[in-house]
């Protein structure tokens with residue numbers, strides 16, 4: 001039997017569309033190539049004729065979309081000879097930074113807000129040997145400190161202000177275009193620090209060879225004008241948690257608060273890029289309450305078998321509301337990025353739910369328990 005081609009991660013997959021050369025050391029965990037799952041039950045439940053898909057990026061190596069950007073940021077840091085990387089994080093960036101640093105033989109320093117990181121994410125940073133700096137402040141404080149300390153110490157920033165991060169994250173759009181054979185009509189995405197929506201817009205723009213000022217590295221001269229993968233871009237819709245919705249307030253929020261700790265961010269770094277993505281695509285921002293996003297997390301798990309973290313449910317939550325109101329019309333093809341895996345934050349997933357039935361270790365008890373649920 002001949003050896004099958006072996007998927008080796010998104011840098012090898014999209015080498016011709018990423019700023020890498022043959023001399024760039026590729027630091028990869030075979031990220032990307034995540035499933036695009038069509039939802040069947042939920043559209044039927046709400047009686048809406050839409051083609052609704054989840055891009056389940058929680059199925060990346062460290063359980064979130066951050067791996068797409070991190071393989072690029074750490075590979076480029078390695079190319080420069082960096083020995084250490086640093087990031088502020090609500091948890092997923094730190095998990096990815098820790099894993100890719102381990103792979104690269106670098107030290108990762110991660111600044112996390114005290115008491116606001118779910119245990120799964122903290123365990124990842126610790127397990128991969130990162131130096132965890134728990135700060136008495138929120139993500140935005142951490143972000144400010146990271147920028148300041150990078151001027152004073154030999155550490156490479158791997159937050160999404162590092163443009164290589166967005167270059168990696170744009171590949172999510174490429175994969176969707178390939179899977180559908182074209183771009184969707186609407187792309188719905190959770191917005192925190194606003195890197196991912198910006199990365200997707202770069203990806204969709206490059207996929208159709210469109211000149212765009214959103215593409216920071218090509219300065220509006222898209223190199224793929226002659227080599228398009230599709231001929232259109234989607235409407236971009238960014239959803240935020242209501243307690244951390246600076247794009248809805250029109251300015252940074254100083255004390256962001258939400259159960260979706262991943263997007264508990266008040267001062268998004270990619271503000272201009274995200275605004276451009278939404279305005280150039282004739283899209284919009286909207287907000288969802290903690291109650292609504294938790295209900296959608298539960299709906300995805302119980303009706304579709306997709307277990308995501310609270311922040312990730314925000315895209316589907318907003319999309320369903322806009323589909324029901326008609327803002328996203330029937331007949332549309334809609335993709336939702338689902339950014340992180342539910343196993344990251346099991347405590348929130350089971351909070352307030354009747355979790356376990358304890359029964360005697362005998363047939364009668366087990367049989368009674370089963371029959372009572374049928």
Ligand code: AN7
Nearest residue numbers: 089090092093192193194195196262340
């Ligand atoms: C699951 O890990 O900012 O708008 O420090 O973990 O690109 O910031 C996480 C963000 C959505 C928002 N969903 O994406 C971090 C961090 C999940 C996330 C977002 C995050 P961006």
